[in-house]
Amino acid sequence: xxxxxxxxxxxxxxxxxxxxxxxxxxxxxxxxxxxxxxxxxxxxxxxxxxxxxxxxxxxxxxxxxxxxxxxxxxxxxxxxxxxxxxxxxxxxxxxxxxxxxxxxxxxxxxxxxxxxxxxxxxxxxxxxxxxxxxxxxxxxxxxxxxxxxxxxxxxxxxxxxxxxxxxxxxxxxxxxxxxxxxxxxxxxxxxxxxxxxxxxxxxxxxxxxxxxxxxxxxxxxxxxxxxxxxxxxxxxxxxxxxxxxxxxxxxxxxxxxxxxxxxxxxxxxxxxxxxxxxxxxxxxxxxxxxxxxxxxxxxxxxxxxxxxxxxx
Amino acid sequence: xxxxxxxxxxxxxxxxxxxxxxxxxxxxxxxxxxxxxxxxxxxxxxxxxxxxxxxxxxxxxxxxxxxxxxxxxxxxxxxxxxxxxxxxxxxxxxxxxxxxxxxxxxxxxxxxxxxxxxxxxxxxxxxxxxxxxxxxxxxxxxxxxxxxxxxxxxxxxxxxxxxxxxxxxxxxxxxxxxxxxxxxxxxxxxxxxxxxxxxxxxxxxxxxxxxxxxxxxxxxxxxxxxxxxxxxxxxxxxxxxxxxxxxxxxxxxxxxxxxxxxxxxxxxxxxxxxxxxxxxxxxxxxxxxxxxxx
Numbered sequence: 001x002x003x004x005x006x007x008x009x010x011x012x013x014x015x016x017x018x019x020x021x022x023x024x025x026x027x028x029x030x031x032x033x034x035x036x037x038x039x040x041x042x043x044x045x046x047x048x049x050x051x052x053x054x055x056x057x058x059x060x061x062x063x064x065x066x067x068x069x070x071x072x073x074x075x076x077x078x079x080x081x082x083x084x085x086x087x088x089x090x091x092x093x094x095x096x097x098x099x100x101x102x103x104x105x106x107x108x109x110x111x112x113x114x115x116x117x118x119x120x121x122x123x124x125x126x127x128x129x130x131x132x133x134x135x136x137x138x139x140x141x142x143x144x145x146x147x148x149x150x151x152x153x154x155x156x157x158x159x160x161x162x163x164x165x166x167x168x169x170x171x172x173x174x175x176x177x178x179x180x181x182x183x184x185x186x187x188x189x190x191x192x193x194x195x196x197x198x199x200x201x202x203x204x205x206x207x208x209x210x211x212x213x214x215x216x217x218x219x220x221x222x223x224x225x226x227x228x229x230x231x232x233x234x235x236x237x238x239x240x241x242x243x244x245x246x247x248x249x250x251x252x253x254x255x256x257x258x259x260x261x262x263x264x265x266x267x268x269x270x271x272x273x274x275x276x277x278x279x280x281x282x283x284x285x286x287x288x289x290x291x292x293x294x295x296x297x298x299x300x301x302x303x304x305x306x307x308x309x310x311x312x
Numbered sequence: 313x314x315x316x317x318x319x320x321x322x323x324x325x326x327x328x329x330x331x332x333x334x335x336x337x338x339x340x341x342x343x344x345x346x347x348x349x350x351x352x353x354x355x356x357x358x359x360x361x362x363x364x365x366x367x368x369x370x371x372x373x374x375x376x377x378x379x380x381x382x383x384x385x386x387x388x389x390x391x392x393x394x395x396x397x398x399x400x401x402x403x404x405x406x407x408x409x410x411x412x413x414x415x416x417x418x419x420x421x422x423x424x425x426x427x428x429x430x431x432x433x434x435x436x437x438x439x440x441x442x443x444x445x446x447x448x449x450x451x452x453x454x455x456x457x458x459x460x461x462x463x464x465x466x467x468x469x470x471x472x473x474x475x476x477x478x479x480x481x482x483x484x485x486x487x488x489x490x491x492x493x494x495x496x497x498x499x500x501x502x503x504x505x506x507x508x509x510x511x512x513x514x515x516x517x518x519x520x521x522x523x524x525x526x527x528x529x530x531x532x533x534x535x536x537x538x539x540x541x542x543x544x545x546x547x548x549x550x551x552x553x554x555x556x557x558x559x560x561x562x563x564x565x566x567x568x569x570x571x572x573x574x575x576x577x578x579x580x581x582x583x584x585x586x587x588x589x590x591x592x593x594x595x596x597x598x599x600x601x602x603x604x605x606x
């Protein structure tokens with residue numbers, strides 16, 4: 001256990017200081033940008049993994065909370081005329097959690113495939129709102145000119161500062177997810193996944209349990225959304241769209257649902273395919289085929305495949 | 313809104329509903345038989361529209377496209393089902409996930425086929441000759457093609473009903489929807505039945521794509537729109553039954569059309585509100601057998 005913690009800490013420190021120790025390398029800035037994006041999507045995928053991997057809720061509408069958080073951060077910062085991180089991040093978390101409460105209220109009534117359909121359809125409603133509320137969101141043009149944040153007046157707009165912010169955020173979210181999944185609450189979620197009727201018979205209010213997980217996952221996705229708004233200085237309906245939900249889902253499944261490391265690996269693989277692969281290759285086609293191959297042959301994702309290799 | 317406007321919008325709602333029926337029937341059929349929500353249904357619809365575009369360009373005839381595109385999509389279904397879905401028999405959620413991957417691949421394929429005149433730009437399919445005019449209806453001009461869509465949807469519903477209720481294939485389908493395992497135990501080759509079901513569903517999606525193309529045009533994103541609308545229709549009407557698809561499209565089509573006219577900002581919110589209400593008070597959908605909510 002202690003060794004594991006030490007390994008994670010060392011790995012995190014190495015990652016968090018990447019811009020510093022790699023600065024001599026000419027691609028350092030480019031790679032740091034990719035790592036930032038991987039970490040942002042790793043937060044997003046980890047939050048979705050709470051639902052897909054632990055609670056057994058296959059949500060295909062998670063982008064609603066990612067994009068919802070991004071819009072909340074951007075709009076609140078602009079309307080209040082502040083760059084304060086705590087304000088915009090707070091707005092993102094609160095906004096995403098509220099949205100998740102609304103969507104989840106309906107969605108957790110359904111199970112399995114129906115849950116998937118409902119989350120998809122309800123998230124599309126959030127997309128439609130983002131698309132149509134032009135005064136607030138900029139509509140199809142998106143919301144451009146998002147400011148990079150400052151913490152207690154300390155400017156964090158430089159690329160390296162943003163890098164540090166994203167690293168710290170991903171560490172905190174990672175620790176939180178770890179804490180949640182190893183708690184009795186997390187075990188209860190797994191219980192719901194494995195056998196909801198038995199959990200109900202044991203006296204658990206499974207609907208509230210599922211709704212709380214849905215809201216928590218939504219709030220964490222909101223954090224990823226706010227970071228994405230800072231990163232790209234731009235929020236668009238794309239961030240709320242089905243494509244982003246699918247991307248998150250693909251990340252979780254390729255990496256390995258129900259494991260802490262899985263979504264992080266998944267985010268890295270998907271972004272490598274989307275952003276780093278030579279542009280002649282059709283990225284979405286590659287992604288679709290990779291996804292199908294994983295569903296058919298390695299349902300437990302990269303982590304599951306590695307475990308199988310380690311055991312053999 | 314004057315009486316003429318209301319009549320015109322009612323007809324628009326009816327023709328949109330007819331289109332939604334063609335679209336949702338295939339999704340519902342596949343679900344009823346195989347317990348799989350085909351999330352590539354929108355992509356099949358889109359592919360149907362683009363195939364129709366190419367066929368119309370090549371032959372100059374919309375009617376040729378109306379026959380060829382559904383057949384092409386049925387062929388796609390014939391290949392996809394045994395190749396991908398059959399290996400995951402019994403793992404319903406994984407079968408659904410596979411269709412997500414399939415949808416990604418198909419949409420990307422269409423986007424990249426600039427050389428076929430497809431690609432990422434908006435394309436239009438002209439109205440077929442003879443149906444490109446308007447007729448006088450209660451004092452205002454109304455496009456005949458939309459009336460054709462209503463008639464076509466109604467005829468298809470009737471045809472499917474007869475097939476479903478009065479033929480031996482229909483009996484097999486009904487039995488499969490009821491209990492596929494038992495059907496298999498009775499010696500029916502359910503693998504073949506599933507493949508045919510999936511192909512028929514894909515063909516219906518393609519058919520909807522052809523019929524919709526002259527009205528709504530062809531563009532990236534049409535796959536997602538179609539998927540969402542068909543999901544709403546089957547949730548409202550009830551999954552897995554033909555009458556559910558009829559009921560769902562009869563509610564959603566007019567509601568969406570009138571919503572868009574009366575309060576354009578909240579049109580989508582209206583049909584989602586209908587969906588939410590149905591889920592809260594009739595979790596099986598209006599006419600469904602399968603409980604969606606609990």
